[in-house]
Amino acid sequence: MTKKRLDVLLVERALADTREKAKRLIMAGVVFSEQTRLDKPGMKIDTAVQLSVKGKTMPYVGRGGLKLEKALQSFSITLNNRVMLDIGSSTGGFTDCALQHGARLSYAIDVGYNQLDWKLRSDERVVVMERTNFRYVTSDMIEFGSPDFATIDVSFISLRLILPVLSQLLKPGSDVVALVKPQFEAGRDQVGKKGIVRDKKVHKQVLKDIVSFAELQGFRLIDLTYSPITGGDGNIEFLLHLGWIKPGMDRDNSEIVLEEIVENAHDNF
Known part of the structure; x- marks a missing residue:
């Protein structure tokens, strides 16, 4: 499975407009994978993982x-x-x-x-x-x-x-x-x-x-x-x-x- 930085994935999935905004969301503690909060912008995660921002989910694999x-x-x-x-x-x-x-x-x-x-x-x-x-x-x-x-x-x-x-x-x-x-x-x-x-x-x-x-x-x-x-x-x-x-x-x-x-x-x- 391919892995990418969390902040990069947020941008690719249109959950954040830029990596800087993605980092802010992550540091604010509002980024989740199912019930697990993700709090490190640079962490590498599987590209197949479902991500959400305060319940907002991305309906497609890319923005x-x-x-x-x-x-x-x-x-x-x-x-x-x-x-x-x-x-x-x-x-x-x-x-x-x-x-x-x-x-x-x-x-x-x-x-x-x-x-x-x-x-x-x-x-x-x-x-x-x-x-x-x-x-x-x-x-x-x-x-x-x-x-x-x-x-x-x-x-x-x-x-x-x-x-x-x-x-x-x-x-x-x-x-x-x-x-x-x-x-x-x-x-x-x-x-x-x-x-x-x-x-x-x-x-x-x-x-x-x-x-x-x-x-x-x-x-x-x-x-x-x-x-x-x-x-x-x-x-x-x-x-x-x-x-x-x-x-x-x-x-x-x-x-x-x-x-x-x-x-x-x-x-x-």
Whole structure:
């Protein structure tokens, strides 16, 4: 079983926004594993252990599940019996959320190794594809049914390198939920200290650029919202709902007000 620091796990499970806040909760004596109080931020504990903060439990194995949960609700996406590509699966928050909402199968793809939570690793509905760079995934690697839903949660790489590959793997009419992380899409001169992007104008431009690029690849923007929680580094993130319709097909040109979404995100955080 994999073990991690308690404060790190609290952040990963969205029970605390930062490690510093996690440490405060732990030192305050409000972090529990079942009936046992955990009081040392640096203690290594099994990643499968259930954690709670004064009775608040995390419904998914990773904080990404909260992001997808909001997307499913905001975009009215149903996942019953759907096959999912989880690109950048990490601990599996997106996959866990999707399975709990009725998905039949998830391809959990990540360039890393041994990050996926044991609960999912041992679930027959999950196809574990570790040490796999999505940029080089081909259709023959997708062996248990073609996907009609995809999520993207990647770091240190732009969505511009993901979407062209994804377009070759999806069924027409598929839904995509893409997490936009401005720090990996903006120019270096637009990213502030500690990798934080705070400028609304940069957020708006990043979203416009990504949407334009996605449309060139054959996707259309259906809707947009902001993530209910910030990234682990404190960055505001955004959720795109894209539809795969193939290049040249008619698009719904209804205007999605990107500026309003960005303003709402900044008001919230």
